[in-house]
Amino acid sequence: DQQVKQNSPSLSVQEGRISILNCDYTNSMFDYFLWYKKYPAEGPTFLISISSIKDKNEDGRFTVFLNKSAKHLSLHIVPSQPGDSAVYFCAASALNNDYKLSFGAGTTVTVRA
Amino acid sequence: IAGITQAPTSQILAAGRRMTLRCTQDMRHNAMYWYRQDLGLGLRLIHYSNTAGTTGKGEVPDGYSVSRANTDDFPLTLASAVPSQTSVYFCASRETGGTGNYEQYFGPGTRLTVT
Numbered sequence: 067d068q069q070v071k072q073n074s075p076s077l078s079v080q081e082g083r084i085s086i087l088n089c090d091y092t093n094s095m096f097d098y099f100l101w102y103k104k105y106p107a108e109g110p111t112f113l114i115s116i117s118s119i120k121d122k123n124e125d126g127r128f129t130v131f132l133n134k135s136a137k138h139l140s141l142h143i144v145p146s147q148p149g150d151s152a153v154y155f156c157a158a159s160a161l162n163n164d165y166k167l168s169f170g171a172g173t174t175v176t177v178r179a
Numbered sequence: 180i181a182g183i184t185q186a187p188t189s190q191i192l193a194a195g196r197r198m199t200l201r202c203t204q205d206m207r208h209n210a211m212y213w214y215r216q217d218l219g220l221g222l223r224l225i226h227y228s229n230t231a232g233t234t235g236k237g238e239v240p241d242g243y244s245v246s247r248a249n250t251d252d253f254p255l256t257l258a259s260a261v262p263s264q265t266s267v268y269f270c271a272s273r274e275t276g277g278t279g280n281y282e283q284y285f286g287p288g289t290r291l292t293v294t
Binding site: 075100107111155169171 | 183214219221223227229237269273281282283285286287
């Protein structure tokens with residue numbers, strides 16, 4: 067049973083517009099959340115993270131929002147660029163599990179020119 | 180600095196054969212991990228090692244074994260491959276010292292097809 071769920075397999079967005087990726091989790095022990103970006107034939111690369119003591123973390127065009135009561139987090143990319151076209155994975159970890167990562171199934175983002 | 184290297188890049192393997200996927204990191208990270216990526220399922224943890232000399236089972240360990248003789252290397256062995264082990268395999272590592280080190284760094288992956 068997946069503890070981290072990304073219910074949208076794909077997202078298409080116009081260049082310059084905002085991309086919003088969503089992620090839900092079920093394990094209330096998760097206390098650290100990460101987003102990874104993956105291009106075809108490459109390994110995932112770390113994008114941005116957030117601790118459970120925060121509700122927002124921003125890094126350039128990328129912002130992650132955490133709603134602990136709803137067990138929901140989202141990744142905002144603004145403005146979206148063609149190079150953002152990739153698969154995005156949401157991941158969660160917990161101190162009581164040695165911070166091993168549980169991943170969602172991924173969302174494929176396509177940025178249209 | 181290479182980071183994490185994996186070998187081979189891809190492999191076609193007959194069912195029943197033994198195969199070892201290699202993973203080497205040069206970052207001196209304590210923890211290492213093996214994942215498989217399957218469409219619609221994301222990345223699932225197979226085995227992990229928090230430090231050299233120790234290993235543990237992840238979410239989908241059956242049919243796989245690992246060893247961690249030193250800090251840098253973390254090979255994954257399929258003793259007798261089956262078609263359901265067709266997947267893309269990623270090795271990752273993480274520095275566990277200090278605080279705030281939660282990110283894992285991934286290798287480029289090995290695409291394995293079992294026929």
